[in-house]
Amino acid sequence: MKSIWYYLLDRKGIIFKSLLLLTSSLFILFIFPLGGQFKYEFQKGKVWQYPDFYAPFDFSILKSEEELEKDRQAVLRELRPYFRSDEKVKEKVFEDYPIQFMRFFEGEENKITLDSLFDFGAQLLEEIYAYGVLAPNESSQENIFLIQGQLELSLKADDLFRSEQLFSFIKKSLEETSLSLYEDLYKDLFFELIVPNLVKDDAFFQMEKEQALQNISQSRGYVARGELIIAEGTVVNETAFEKLDSLRQEFILQQKGQNSSWIIFGYTILIVLTFTLLLLFLYSYRFGIYHNNRKLTFIFFNILIVLTAVTFTLNYNTDAIFAVPICILPLIIKAFFDARLGLFTHVLTVLLIGFIVPNSFEFVFLQITAGIVIIQSVAQLYRRANLFISVGQIVLVYFIGYIAFTSIQEGNLIQLNPTPLFLFLLNGLLMLFVQPMIYIYERLFGLVSDVSLLELTDTNTPLLKELSDKAPGTFHHSLQVANLAEAAANEIGANALLVRVGALYHDIGKLNAPSYFSENQSSNFSPHNKLSFRDSAQLIINHVEEGVALAQKFKLPDRVIDFIRTHHGTSIVYYFYKKQEEMTPGKVQREDFCYKGPKPFSKETAILMMADSVEAASKSLKSPNADELEEFIDKIIEAKKEEHQFDSSDITFAEISAIKNVLFKKLINVYQLRIEYPE
Numbered sequence: 147m148k149s150i151w152y153y154l155l156d157r158k159g160i161i162f163k164s165l166l167l168l169t170s171s172l173f174i175l176f177i178f179p180l181g182g183q184f185k186y187e188f189q190k191g192k193v194w195q196y197p198d199f200y201a202p203f204d205f206s207i208l209k210s211e212e213e214l215e216k217d218r219q220a221v222l223r224e225l226r227p228y229f230r231s232d233e234k235v236k237e238k239v240f241e242d243y244p245i246q247f248m249r250f251f252e253g254e255e256n257k258i259t260l261d262s263l264f265d266f267g268a269q270l271l272e273e274i275y276a277y278g279v280l281a282p283n284e285s286s287q288e289n290i291f292l293i294q295g296q297l298e299l300s301l302k303a304d305d306l307f308r309s310e311q312l313f314s315f316i317k318k319s320l321e322e323t324s325l326s327l328y329e330d331l332y333k334d335l336f337f338e339l340i341v342p343n344l345v346k347d348d349a350f351f352q353m354e355k356e357q358a359l360q361n362i363s364q365s366r367g368y369v370a371r372g373e374l375i376i377a378e379g380t381v382v383n384e385t386a387f388e389k390l391d392s393l394r395q396e397f398i399l400q401q402k403g404q405n406s407s408w409i410i411f412g413y414t415i416l417i418v419l420t421f422t423l424l425l426l427f428l429y430s431y432r433f434g435i436y437h438n439n440r441k442l443t444f445i446f447f448n449i450l451i452v453l454t455a456v457t458f459t460l461n462y463n464t465d466a467i468f469a470v471p472i473c474i475l476p477l478i479i480k481a482f483f484d485a486r487l488g489l490f491t492h493v494l495t496v497l498l499i500g501f502i503v504p505n506s507f508e509f510v511f512l513q514i515t516a517g518i519v520i521i522q523s524v525a526q527l528y529r530r531a532n533l534f535i536s537v538g539q540i541v542l543v544y545f546i547g548y549i550a551f552t553s554i555q556e557g558n559l560i561q562l563n564p565t566p567l568f569l570f571l572l573n574g575l576l577m578l579f580v581q582p583m584i585y586i587y588e589r590l591f592g593l594v595s596d597v598s599l600l601e602l603t604d605t606n607t608p609l610l611k612e613l614s615d616k617a618p619g620t621f622h623h624s625l626q627v628a629n630l631a632e633a634a635a636n637e638i639g640a641n642a643l644l645v646r647v648g649a650l651y652h653d654i655g656k657l658n659a660p661s662y663f664s665e666n667q668s669s670n671f672s673p674h675n676k677l678s679f680r681d682s683a684q685l686i687i688n689h690v691e692e693g694v695a696l697a698q699k700f701k702l703p704d705r706v707i708d709f710i711r712t713h714h715g716t717s718i719v720y721y722f723y724k725k726q727e728e729m730t731p732g733k734v735q736r737e738d739f740c741y742k743g744p745k746p747f748s749k750e751t752a753i754l755m756m757a758d759s760v761e762a763a764s765k766s767l768k769s770p771n772a773d774e775l776e777e778f779i780d781k782i783i784e785a786k787k788e789e790h791q792f793d794s795s796d797i798t799f800a801e802i803s804a805i806k807n808v809l810f811k812k813l814i815n816v817y818q819l820r821i822e823y824p825e
Contacts, residue, residue, distance in 0.1 A: 275343070
């Protein structure tokens with residue numbers, strides 16, 4: 147049992163990565179709208195490059211969204227409001243009529259006249275409530291539907307009695323009779339008696355509206371099985387596109403529920419393959435990230451966040467897909483790691499999204515193009531102006547790409563839909579949230595971005611302040627190295643800010659014994675005179691490990707600590723090694739005088755090694771001329787190459803040559819030399 151436990155502990159990294167890949171794949175399978183994929187890719191305005199295509203089964207030609215919208219508007223125009231008659235109110239009015247009549251006409255003593263007045267009032271009441279009485283100021287369209295009990299009547303709005311018409315109705319009715327003397331009594335009677343009994347039934351109207359919209363036909367044509375849809379080599383015009391698009395949608399519907407296990411199997415293979423490619427890339431080119439489970443989880447987490455946002459947007463409104471700020475992903479990855487990883491992650495994520503979005507080629511092309519532009523344009527994300535400029539460039543790329551695709555598909559720009567253009571603007575605005583997201587990620591995952599690196603360049607930080615007080619020579623050396631390394635990084639397109647921060651902190655391990663390092667010694671006496679050559683070498687070597695421990699104590703980011711670990715690589719403490727060899731020739735163990743490494747594993751750490759070696763060694767030069775200085779720099783860096791110190795970094799010979807030139811130009815200024823030009 148114990149052996150199994152130790153076996154699992156030894157392979158915990160592989161187990162974690164396997165679980166991460168598996169859970170990420172299952173999550174995507176859970177949220178993705180899985181369905182069969184139509185095997186032909188087509189776009190309006192492009193040539194059909196497949197063989198002649200015949201309808202594999204009967205299907206209907208679906209209406210376009212514009213046609214459906216016209217049908218909806220036509221249906222809505224035909225809809226009439228519904229009014230419901232409250233028969234109980236009407237019955238109550240007729241019950242109260244005799245009582246109210248006698249109250250107002252009790253002064254009439256003539257029985258015959260009283261009966262005539264009563265009958266005339268009852269007749270008026272019947273006319274008023276023939277269809278019902280509307281409430282005061284109740285508006286209505288020209289035509290309405292009236293529900294009376296189980297009956298549904300189609301009426302004009304004028305057929306209904308309005309409360310505000312009561313007095314004019316009574317006056318007009320009495321004009322044709324001999325009862326006009328009683329007009330005021332009738333008005334008083336009916337003013338007290340009449341109660342509106344018609345209520346607009348919005349719920350029933352909404353139900354009828356929904357039913358009418360559902361009854362709209364989604365199709366406007368029919369294609370029989372075996373009918374030629376498009377011939378090879380012909381352009382996909384409007385008619386052919388509508389047939390192909392209708393066939394694709396019908397095909398996807400038929401696939402749902404049929405062979406679903408095989409569809410899921412296919413998606414699983416593609417998703418797992420995509421994540422495996424990402425892991426292989428990290429293993430081959432970013433092993434430090436591959437080995438760090440926290441950083442690996444961070445990358446997968448961001449991919450899943452983007453995929454989730456896209457999926458939810460598709461479920462809500464397919465047309466809103468272009469509002470999702472997918473290019474935030476490469477921005478975040480670049481902010482914490484590097485541009486190459488940011489672009490690779492972006493491309494793989496966009497390919498995954500391409501499985502589920504409509505017009506996948508157009509979408510993938512626009513997003514990958516935008517990703518390339520934003521990776522190249524954002525050099526310093528911590529500068530706010532750069533972010534706004536980059537977002538503007540992204541929106542411009544979206545605009546140009548969308549207009550180009552519309553031109554190809556429609557053959558003109560008259561039918562350009564402006565909605566995606568507004569979505570692209572919204573996309574750009576949402577991308578501005580990358581700054582607060584970077585801050586949140588720094589706190590959640592313990593990572594460091596360029597914004598945090600910029601804060602570390604402040605020489606008034608506690609650690610650098612202590613270095614300047616206790617080891618002023620080392621502090622000055624670090625500043626000089628930082629200037630050299632930053633200039634070299636700018637020359638070859640490396641992360642200049644990261645290099646500068648790494649250079650400022652690379653020698654903090656010397657704080658524990660500053661007097662043992664020559665730059666801090668103010669007299670001819672050296673503390674090394676009391677130590678053996680081996681002990682002196684070990685004390686010098688230990689400043690790397692002590693620097694790492696001190697950096698961890700002050701919670702410096704791992705990206706900065708990497709510079710402390712690697713700035714000497716596995717090189718040898720040459721002075722003390724030669725002294726020991728002179729004392730005991732043939733008995734010296736070279737390993738005792740070598741730094742433990744690791745070697746530089748990035749362009750940035752390689753730049754620091756070169757700048758540090760050249761700056762430190764240049765102190766031994768008394769009064770060099772330009773040629774001697776150039777030869778000296780070349781000798782120092784070539785020695786590092788011969789020791790294979792740069793083998794683990796991805797720096798090229800051309801970049802090393804460019805760095806030599808930068809160091810030469812910078813040191814010329816330090817020594818105030820003039821280049822001697824041939825006469």
